[in-house]
Amino acid sequence: MIPAKTExxxxxxxxxxxxxxxxxxTSNLVNRHINAELFFKCENxxxxxxxxxRGAVNAILQLSEEERKAGVVTHSSGNFAQAVALAAxxxxxxxxxxxxSNAPDVKKQAVMGYGGIITESAPTLAAREKAAxxxxxxxxxxxxxxxxxxxxxxxxxTATVELLESHPDLDAVITPVGGxxxxxxxxxxxHYYGNGCSTLAGEPFDADDAYRSFHSGRIETNKVTNTIxxxxxxxxxxxxxxxxxxxxxxxxxVEEDEIVNGMRYLWERLKIVIEPSSAVPFxxxxxxxxxxxxxxxxxxxxxxxxxxxxxxx
Amino acid sequence: MIPAKTExxxxxxxxxxxxxxxxxxTSNLVNRHINAELFFKCENxxxxxxxxxRGAVNAILQLSEEERKAGVVTHSSGNFAQAVALAAxxxxxxxxxxxxSNAPDVKKQAVMGYGGIITESAPTLAAREKAAxxxxxxxxxxxxxxxxxxxxxxxxxTATVELLESHPDLDAVITPVGGxxxxxxxxxxxHYYGNGCSTLAGEPFDADDAYRSFHSGRIETNKVTNTIxxxxxxxxxxxxxxxxxxxxxxxxxVEEDEIVNGMRYLWERLKIVIEPSSAVPFxxxxxxxxxxxxxxxxxxxxxxxxxxxxxxx
Numbered sequence: 333m334i335p336a337k338t339e340x341x342x343x344x345x346x347x348x349x350x351x352x353x354x355x356x357x358t359s360n361l362v363n364r365h366i367n368a369e370l371f372f373k374c375e376n377x378x379x380x381x382x383x384x385x386r387g388a389v390n391a392i393l394q395l396s397e398e399e400r401k402a403g404v405v406t407h408s409s410g411n412f413a414q415a416v417a418l419a420a421x422x423x424x425x426x427x428x429x430x431x432x433s434n435a436p437d438v439k440k441q442a443v444m445g446y447g448g449i450i451t452e453s454a455p456t457l458a459a460r461e462k463a464a465x466x467x468x469x470x471x472x473x474x475x476x477x478x479x480x481x482x483x484x485x486x487x488x489x490t491a492t493v494e495l496l497e498s499h500p501d502l503d504a505v506i507t508p509v510g511g512x513x514x515x516x517x518x519x520x521x522x523h524y525y526g527n528g529c530s531t532l533a534g535e536p537f538d539a540d541d542a543y544r545s546f547h548s549g550r551i552e553t554n555k556v557t558n559t560i561x562x563x564x565x566x567x568x569x570x571x572x573x574x575x576x577x578x579x580x581x582x583x584x585x586v587e588e589d590e591i592v593n594g595m596r597y598l599w600e601r602l603k604i605v606i607e608p609s610s611a612v613p614f615x616x617x618x619x620x621x622x623x624x625x626x627x628x629x630x631x632x633x634x635x636x637x638x639x640x641x642x643x644x645x
Numbered sequence: 646m647i648p649a650k651t652e653x654x655x656x657x658x659x660x661x662x663x664x665x666x667x668x669x670x671t672s673n674l675v676n677r678h679i680n681a682e683l684f685f686k687c688e689n690x691x692x693x694x695x696x697x698x699r700g701a702v703n704a705i706l707q708l709s710e711e712e713r714k715a716g717v718v719t720h721s722s723g724n725f726a727q728a729v730a731l732a733a734x735x736x737x738x739x740x741x742x743x744x745x746s747n748a749p750d751v752k753k754q755a756v757m758g759y760g761g762i763i764t765e766s767a768p769t770l771a772a773r774e775k776a777a778x779x780x781x782x783x784x785x786x787x788x789x790x791x792x793x794x795x796x797x798x799x800x801x802x803t804a805t806v807e808l809l810e811s812h813p814d815l816d817a818v819i820t821p822v823g824g825x826x827x828x829x830x831x832x833x834x835x836h837y838y839g840n841g842c843s844t845l846a847g848e849p850f851d852a853d854d855a856y857r858s859f860h861s862g863r864i865e866t867n868k869v870t871n872t873i874x875x876x877x878x879x880x881x882x883x884x885x886x887x888x889x890x891x892x893x894x895x896x897x898x899v900e901e902d903e904i905v906n907g908m909r910y911l912w913e914r915l916k917i918v919i920e921p922s923s924a925v926p927f928x929x930x931x932x933x934x935x936x937x938x939x940x941x942x943x944x945x946x947x948x949x950x951x952x953x954x955x956x957x958x
Contacts (some may be wrong), residue, residue, distance in 0.1 A: 357690070
């Protein structure tokens with residue numbers, strides 16, 4: 333169930349030539365405020381603006397010659413769409429992208445900019461899956477899942493491999509959790525590369541399937557997905573949940589205003605553009621400051637694709 | 646008139662322990678768009694959020710024990726105020742800061758946060774100077790000029806020393822020009838550390854004293870200073886202008902909408918928060934793309950202190 337360390341190591345070597353080794357930022361001001369040492373892994377600076385590039389590249393690089401010819405298809409609320417489009421173009425593979433009709437414009441335009449072929453669907457998981465299935469049937473394209481596929485999870489793990497390589501003594505790494513692919517990958521990397529390090533997640537109250545699943549021990553579904561953290565409106569899956577269940581220490585819930593405040597705080601203090609989903613783990617640390625007192629915490633900033641015309645502040 | 650290389654080297658060693666070596670960001674997407682290789686020196690990630698920290702630290706470190714006891718005083722539209730406050734606190738010196746009444750709130754709060762003692766003045770150069778003189782008379786504090794003082798200019802130069810250390814083959818470095826202290830420092834660094842490298846500046850049409858001075862050969866004054874680039878509303882000085890006249894290749898003017906577009910473009914593509922002044926040199930490169938074709942250009946992003954409640958987009 334838990335892949336071996338050699339699999340993560342192989343993914344790391346495989347994706348390396350195609351992704352940025354993103355910087356890790358720190359701020360004395362923020363550290364003094366939180367009373368902890370925070371290390372922000374800036375996947376908002378990743379190619380196409382999010383960690384998703386890692387999983388997409390790792391998955392496409394493992395296709396056969398035959399499969400590459402048929403292309404790839406995915407459905408995504410945004411960043412995985414861009415990731416598949418850019419990774420596919422980089423590796424000269426056709427990319428069919430199903431996007432929900434309510435996805436932010438900036439994300440649709442980026443997918444088109446990377447040469448992705450977009451099909452719009454209703455903004456439900458069922459509609460998205462149906463549209464992707466249809467394309468698969470028509471073209472023979474290989475389906476890539478944004479979060480519930482081992483190649484994608486292992487690709488995602490490489491961000492934390494980098495983080496722990498440069499900062500081996502972290503006490504914890506905290507990520508956002510939406511579909512579960514980043515959290516599972518992070519937990520694997522922490523498991524094999526950490527040194528007394530634990531994996532945590534932040535999640536919005538308004539899309540708390542991971543929190544409830546973590547506590548009930550089986551996959552629970554989202555009842556609402558109204559959160560501003562648009563990357564986290566998705567659902568845990570059967571491939572990533574067993575890893576999360578086994579390797580994650582805790583999931584911390586945050587309110588919508590806490591996400592917005594955390595986002596604004598990081599924009600102002602770190603001078604970086606992050607999307608709302610990225611602010612969720614930081615908001616969780618801010619909310620539970622006393623728990624992280626004097627600890628060294630890695631915070632995975634998952635992406636920076638946000639429409640500047642629709643900022644919440 | 647032109648200080649020796651040893652003076653820049655000394656400033657570099659002097660400020661090193663007290664400033665961040667800021668990262669240099671690049672973007673394939675941006676490079677493809679411009680048809681040039683751009684290297685963004687991110688002084689928006691500098692302590693207190695702007696390059697001004699360098700000049701303030703360099704100046705304060707050269708005060709006598711006696712002078713340190715009396716403290717320092719300056720007037721500034723914003724970033725130099727924060728820089729002096731933070732540098733002074735770091736070096737355990739009192740800082741009196743004269744700020745124009747129309748300075749952005751976020752900057753006033755930051756100065757107070759760093760322990761600076763603020764006096765407000767009318768938003769004219771004359772009123773600011775008078776208020777600073779008064780404080781100097783009362784307290785014996787040493788006056789630090791935001792841009793027209795050699796210690797400050799030499800401190801500013803260290804950003805470009807770092808840039809050229811990591812990227813020695815740049816064809817040009819371009820900075821914003823307001824008071825002239827950054828441009829003069831940059832020109833000195835390029836002169837001594839560059840390799841066939843030239844120094845350029847971007848300036849708003851709406852505060853074009855440097856452009857006109859550069860062409861007339863003597864210091865001209867601003868007729869208007871309505872530009873959104875609030876850090877560039879200041880005036881060239883007698884210490885920096887001779888350096889600029891001798892070592893700068895050209896000054897390129899940009900319109901207000903070009904500044905806003907350039908700022909937005911960099912926020913979206915680089916995922917970083919920069920203030921309007923920082924966007925001016927990039928806006929100039931964007932406007933004169935053909936001139937920079939296939940060149941390697943260093944762009945000095947001077948700061949990231951912007952009020953998120955008052956964005957121009």
